[in-house]
Amino acid sequence: MPSIDPAPENPMAQLRKLLWIAVAVAVLLGGILYIGAERAGQRPAAQNGLNFGGPFTLTAADGSVLTDKTLAGKPYAIFFGFTRCPDVCPTTLSRMARLRKALGKDGDKFAIVFVSVDPDRDKPADIGEYVKLFETPIIAATGTDAQIAAIRKSYGIYVAKVPLDPADPKGDYTIDHTAGVFLMDAKGQLSSIIDHAEADEMAIAKLKRLIAES
Amino acid sequence: MTLPPRTLALPALLALAAPPLLAHGFAAGKIAISHPWTRETAATQVVGGGFMKITNNGKTADRLVSASSPNAREVQMHTMSMEGGVMKMRQLKDGIVIPAGQTVELKPGSLHVMFMGIKAPFKKGSKIPATLKFKQAGSVKVQFTVQAVGSTMPMEAGHAQH
Numbered sequence: 001m002p003s004i005d006p007a008p009e010n011p012m013a014q015l016r017k018l019l020w021i022a023v024a025v026a027v028l029l030g031g032i033l034y035i036g037a038e039r040a041g042q043r044p045a046a047q048n049g050l051n052f053g054g055p056f057t058l059t060a061a062d063g064s065v066l067t068d069k070t071l072a073g074k075p076y077a078i079f080f081g082f083t084r085c086p087d088v089c090p091t092t093l094s095r096m097a098r099l100r101k102a103l104g105k106d107g108d109k110f111a112i113v114f115v116s117v118d119p120d121r122d123k124p125a126d127i128g129e130y131v132k133l134f135e136t137p138i139i140a141a142t143g144t145d146a147q148i149a150a151i152r153k154s155y156g157i158y159v160a161k162v163p164l165d166p167a168d169p170k171g172d173y174t175i176d177h178t179a180g181v182f183l184m185d186a187k188g189q190l191s192s193i194i195d196h197a198e199a200d201e202m203a204i205a206k207l208k209r210l211i212a213e214s
Numbered sequence: 215m216t217l218p219p220r221t222l223a224l225p226a227l228l229a230l231a232a233p234p235l236l237a238h239g240f241a242a243g244k245i246a247i248s249h250p251w252t253r254e255t256a257a258t259q260v261v262g263g264g265f266m267k268i269t270n271n272g273k274t275a276d277r278l279v280s281a282s283s284p285n286a287r288e289v290q291m292h293t294m295s296m297e298g299g300v301m302k303m304r305q306l307k308d309g310i311v312i313p314a315g316q317t318v319e320l321k322p323g324s325l326h327v328m329f330m331g332i333k334a335p336f337k338k339g340s341k342i343p344a345t346l347k348f349k350q351a352g353s354v355k356v357q358f359t360v361q362a363v364g365s366t367m368p369m370e371a372g373h374a375q376h
Contacts, residue, residue, distance in 0.1 A: 083256070086263030087294050087322050088301040090253055094364030129258040133363045164290065164305045172330065179301040196296055 052190045053182075056151040058115065058141035061128025066141050068188050075191070075214040076111040076139075077207070079181045080157045082118035083130045088179045088196065090133070096181065097136040099203055108137075109211045110183075115151060116142040117159045117177050155182060183207065186214035238359065238368075243351035244272030245312065249368035250358040252329070254338040262336055264289070264327040264344070264358050265320045265368070270312040276350040279309040283344040287331025294324060312348075322366050336360045 053068070060066040077096055081089035093114060100107040114131055116122035119142050122130075127140035142148070152159055160176040163169045181194040183206055191210045194203045240247040250266035270276050281289035291306040310325060312318050320326050329342070336342060341357040348354070361369055 083259055084261045085301070085303075086261050086292075086328050087303070087326060088296075090363050091322055091366065094362075098364060126258040129256040133254065133256045158300050162302075162304070165307070174303045174305075176300055176302045178299055179296065180299050195299065196301075 058143040078113040242354035245351040286329035
């Protein structure tokens with residue numbers, strides 16, 4: 001005989017409510033502590049004395065020279081990827097377009113920069129066409145192997161070419177690469193980093209701070 | 215911390231309650247495929263990721279062994295992961311196992327098929343035909359709906375009846 005539990009809902013429901021309240025409090029506290037720490041000036045790299053960012057020379061989509069000086073005077077969000085990246089690159093760039101839109105009239109107070117880590121295959125025209133997909137102004141850049149190696153070094157970008165078929169090491173390859181978005185202020189100093197997994201709200205807060213600081 | 219089991223059970227129940235084939239579904243034997251979708255590509259872009267849900271209604275495991283499309287030189291199966299902020303993608307030469315009675319979701323940030331050497335840009339709103347070959351269920355022809363580049367899920371899943 002199946003027995004009928006008179007009130008199976010209550011203890012579970014209460015427990016669930018309590019758990020969610022605990023989660024909300026933890027998230028709130030974490031957020032406050034995090035923002036507090038950031039306000040106190042604990043910037044990721046700049047304060048550690050690391051020479052993060054710095055001068056670079058690249059080629060823009062229209063073939064012109066793009067340097068750190070071209071970008072100076074306005075903050076920018078810089079992301080490293082490649083056009084044969086089927087997932088994280090379109091996801092990240094369309095997210096930046098979405099965040100820019102969410103900032104309303106402040107949305108054009110920072111530039112979005114996409115740098116190819118696949119200069120052998122991504123020529124200026126390739127990256128130019130690619131960033132058009134995202135329907136917001138994105139400065140696309142590629143360069144010589146040496147130029148890309150230099151900017152990778154100064155931004156600490158991990159890049160590894162991996163053959164798609166291990167049995168054919170000279171064949172088609174993909175590229176493991178750092179997928180964070182670096183927020184650089186108008187002076188080219190690192191303000192913060194937007195992580196791939198982080199919520200839009202936190203990313204927007206970082207962008208607002210970037211704009212306010214610059 | 216763990217979620218109460220009921221929280222997890224609810225979506226699973228809803229999924230079971232849904233009809234096996236929605237507006238945009240395909241089937242071969244015990245294998246059902248729902249909402250294949252891909253993203254629009256730029257004129258100069260030569261690759262694109264494809265996503266879908268594959269359900270094995272059978273009592274034995276099956277395997278997606280290969281995929282092909284007249285719109286691409288080759289279609290590979292890949293897995294993607296983020297490790298310490300680094301994106302890593304790997305080809306799955308042995309295919310993708312679909313365990314008995316389970317659904318495997320190919321989605322952004324995870325498993326996907328990858329159209330390599332696409333012959334013409336994928337235009338938003340168009341359909342990309344492909345053939346998926348399963349070890350047990352055999353071949354099934356599907357159509358990948360081309361969505362906006364910013365999509366992270368199939369459009370039909372959010373509002374199936376529009």
